[in-house]
Amino acid sequence: xxxxxxxxxxxxxxxxxxxxxxxxxxxxxxxxxxxxxxxxxxxxxxxxxxxxxxxxxxxxxxxxxxxxxxxxxxxxxxxxxxxxxxxxxxxxxxxxxxxxxxxxxxxxxxxxxxxxxxxxxxxxxxxxxxxxxxxxxxxxxxxxxxxxxxxxxxxxxxxxxxxxxxxxxxxxxxxxxxxxxxxxxxxxxxxxxxxxxxxxxxxxxxxxxxxxxxxxxxxxxxxxxxxxxxxxxxxxxxxxxxxxxxxxxxxxxxxxxxxxxxxxxxxxxxxxxxxxxxxxxxxxxxxxxxxxxxxxxxxxxxxxxxxxxxxxxxxxxxxxxxxxxxxxxxxxxxxxxxxxxxxxxxxxxxxxxxxxxxxx
Amino acid sequence: xxxxxxxxxxxxxxxxxxxxxxxxxxxxxxxxxxxxxxxxxxxxxxxxxxxxxxxxxxxxxxxxxxxxxxxxxxxxxxxxxxxxxxxxxxxxxxxxxxxxxxxxxxxxxxxxxxxxxxxxxxxxxxxxxxxxxxxxxxxxxxxxxxxxxxxxxxxxxxxxxxxxxxxxxxxxxxxxxxxxxxxxxxxxxxxxxxxxxxxxxxxxxxxxxxxxxxxxxxxxxxxxxxxxxxxxxxxxxxxxxxxxxxxxxxxxxxxxxxxxxxxxxxxxxxxxxxxxxxxxxxxxxxxxxxxxxxxxxxxxxxxxxxxxxxxxxxxxxxxxxxxxxxxxxxxxxxxxxxxxxxxxxxxxxxxxxxxxxxxx
Numbered sequence: 001x002x003x004x005x006x007x008x009x010x011x012x013x014x015x016x017x018x019x020x021x022x023x024x025x026x027x028x029x030x031x032x033x034x035x036x037x038x039x040x041x042x043x044x045x046x047x048x049x050x051x052x053x054x055x056x057x058x059x060x061x062x063x064x065x066x067x068x069x070x071x072x073x074x075x076x077x078x079x080x081x082x083x084x085x086x087x088x089x090x091x092x093x094x095x096x097x098x099x100x101x102x103x104x105x106x107x108x109x110x111x112x113x114x115x116x117x118x119x120x121x122x123x124x125x126x127x128x129x130x131x132x133x134x135x136x137x138x139x140x141x142x143x144x145x146x147x148x149x150x151x152x153x154x155x156x157x158x159x160x161x162x163x164x165x166x167x168x169x170x171x172x173x174x175x176x177x178x179x180x181x182x183x184x185x186x187x188x189x190x191x192x193x194x195x196x197x198x199x200x201x202x203x204x205x206x207x208x209x210x211x212x213x214x215x216x217x218x219x220x221x222x223x224x225x226x227x228x229x230x231x232x233x234x235x236x237x238x239x240x241x242x243x244x245x246x247x248x249x250x251x252x253x254x255x256x257x258x259x260x261x262x263x264x265x266x267x268x269x270x271x272x273x274x275x276x277x278x279x280x281x282x283x284x285x286x287x288x289x290x291x292x293x294x295x296x297x298x299x300x301x302x303x304x305x306x307x308x309x310x311x312x313x314x315x316x317x318x319x320x321x322x323x324x325x326x327x328x329x330x331x332x333x334x335x336x337x338x339x340x341x342x343x344x345x346x347x348x349x350x351x352x353x354x355x356x357x358x359x360x
Numbered sequence: 361x362x363x364x365x366x367x368x369x370x371x372x373x374x375x376x377x378x379x380x381x382x383x384x385x386x387x388x389x390x391x392x393x394x395x396x397x398x399x400x401x402x403x404x405x406x407x408x409x410x411x412x413x414x415x416x417x418x419x420x421x422x423x424x425x426x427x428x429x430x431x432x433x434x435x436x437x438x439x440x441x442x443x444x445x446x447x448x449x450x451x452x453x454x455x456x457x458x459x460x461x462x463x464x465x466x467x468x469x470x471x472x473x474x475x476x477x478x479x480x481x482x483x484x485x486x487x488x489x490x491x492x493x494x495x496x497x498x499x500x501x502x503x504x505x506x507x508x509x510x511x512x513x514x515x516x517x518x519x520x521x522x523x524x525x526x527x528x529x530x531x532x533x534x535x536x537x538x539x540x541x542x543x544x545x546x547x548x549x550x551x552x553x554x555x556x557x558x559x560x561x562x563x564x565x566x567x568x569x570x571x572x573x574x575x576x577x578x579x580x581x582x583x584x585x586x587x588x589x590x591x592x593x594x595x596x597x598x599x600x601x602x603x604x605x606x607x608x609x610x611x612x613x614x615x616x617x618x619x620x621x622x623x624x625x626x627x628x629x630x631x632x633x634x635x636x637x638x639x640x641x642x643x644x645x646x647x648x649x650x651x652x653x654x655x656x657x658x659x660x661x662x663x664x665x666x667x668x669x670x671x672x673x674x675x676x677x678x679x680x681x682x683x684x685x686x687x688x689x690x691x692x693x694x695x696x697x698x699x700x701x702x703x704x705x706x707x708x709x710x711x712x713x714x715x716x717x718x719x720x
Contacts, residue, residue, distance in 0.1 A: 023647060155519065209572060228572070240515045240614075246617055254519065256605060259607075261621075263621055270654075271650055282606070290628065
């Protein structure tokens with residue numbers, strides 16, 4: 001890694017999540033915000049004012065103008081899902097690295113075009129799932145891969161729910177048929193599905209089955225649903241994702257020798273400290289009056305928020321490609337694609353009356 | 361309640377759970393162990409020695425002998441499930457109150473005969489699900505019925521898993537086709553299903569659907585499976601129950617305004633103190649950097665273990681019937697029957713290729 005190298009980022013689209021990204025840029029040691037594009041210059045200016053961007057930030061009145069700027073290395077794309085295909089492909093074709101908000105695309109066919117464009121143009125692809133970059137996730141991965149403490153994966157129960165009001169449910173870009181046709185399944189379900197894959201060391205399940213009966217908004221977009229995933233080895237995951245329930249991010253995993261519980265896996269309660277509860281080798285005590293072992297809470301302290309770890313990792317990869325002749329890291333598009341494949345399978349299961357759909 | 365009245369209990373069958381019951385008898389203020397029956401007197405004597413029962417304990421060489429003893433008011437029946445029908449009915453016909461270990465019966469048709477016999481003979485029926493009698497459960501029920509803190513029920517995720525080794529999986533009475541034909545579904549699944557009913561204020565779900573693919577032992581008994589339950593109002597529950605995974609008893613409930621997490625709902629980690637984690641009215645903090653509220657852990661201290669609360673409640677009802685002209689409390693057989701109905705529906709779903717089965 002080049003110590004002084006800074007990846008110069010552009011943002012296309014002024015979504016509210018882009019506000020968080022501006023803060024990330026300030027905190028990230030190897031990235032800097034070069035410019036922001038909106039569909040009009042006035043909108044970009046309003047965004048710059050709102051977020052107190054320094055006057056050196058370049059503002060563009062069109063996405064194309066930002067993509068044409070040779071001083072931009074990488075582009076963060078927080079556009080509505082249905083716009084990912086055209087703009088991620090356009091970004092890659094301009095030889096700019098792609099940090100794409102999740103859900104990655106409307107379906108895996110679209111995503112494959114994005115990944116192909118990135119490969120063809122030698123640029124890094126990464127989706128915007130932040131939690132996998134949190135140091136706590138490494139502690140979890142270490143536990144899941146420990147044959148003594150965890151053993152073999154048996155089951156996962158996870159959920160990501162929130163409620164931003166009925167106006168959100170009907171009108172937000174996450175619940176519009178032409179912008180994010182899979183609604184809660186692809187928005188909050190994304191995290192649950194990736195959590196399941198993460199636990200299974202990114203091995204694909206054999207079957208995905210939607211649970212009866214999803215809830216739809218007036219426009220026909222899923223705003224609440226659940227599904228189960230079944231692996232070849234018998235491991236079973238179930239998850240719920242909803243725009244209609246209290247904020248919840250449960251992640252509970254059971255192996256043959258141990259279990260793990262986290263209740264804030266998507267975004268930790270606090271920025272600089274995240275905990276996980278781990279239990280190993282417990283059994284009923286004499287006469288089943290209690291347990292021989294109780295869960296141990298581990299606290300993982302961090303200097304940086306998880307989104308900064310994400311951008312730092314992405315920028316390190318960009319540095320490697322730009323300055324050290326390395327190839328793009330394929331694990332990121334591969335993991336994204338597996339997540340999208342499962343979303344597609346669950347959507348297919350819903351449309352086929354909740355029958356099991358093979359994932360491949 | 362008569363302050364000095366003590367219900368005189370008999371135990372038929374010397375299952376290992378009966379050892380815990382002897383201890384319960386010592387701790388319960390309104391119950392006393394009068395006698396123990398086994399299929400031979402030698403077995404009953406061995407059980408008495410093993411459990412240091414006082415010499416005043418009457419020992420019987422047959423179940424019939426115990427049921428014929430006029431000094432016995434109530435019988436605790438920890439026999440294998442397939443023996444519940446004949447012995448619970450015989451107990452009721454001898455006008456003795458019935459405390460029946462779960463699962464209540466092999467199916468609801470059998471259970472209905474037991475409940476009918478209890479009603480016809482004016483005796484109390486209660487199944488042996490201990491956790492619902494723990495004071496913590498009342499705190500949970502209060503939360504679920506609070507329209508401000510919890511709101512409307514949206515989803516439940518629960519599991520009860522344990523692993524006692526492969527010999528247990530193949531040979532224990534809980535996994536024999538002629539003794540407990542539904543294996544893990546009726547043994548550990550019982551608790552999950554009752555937890556779902558408890559949360560829904562014992563309103564039956566509309567549909568029960570088994571998840572693909574249960575695991576069977578060599579004799580063809582389910583030793584690991586999962587299912588989903590769907591209520592008319594859209595509330596959704598999923599659960600896993602298994603004899604093949606590390607000891608886990610998760611119970612996670614989400615409403616519109618709050619959520620609850622307990623990780624030891626069947627048997628608390630400790631006997632005199634049980635905790636629950638409750639969160640209400642939380643949302644993402646500014647820029648979704650964290651949460652506005654964090655869960656609050658509530659600790660419920662108790663003087664007595666949960667099984668003693670169960671026997672105390674049962675004995676109070678027996679006292680009411682015997683000494684105060686009261687009728688048996690119908691809520692207990694009603695709740696048991698609903699749990700058994702759901703087990704039957706899930707078993708039917710498994711045998712019909714995992715299709716949804718209406719529960720009624």
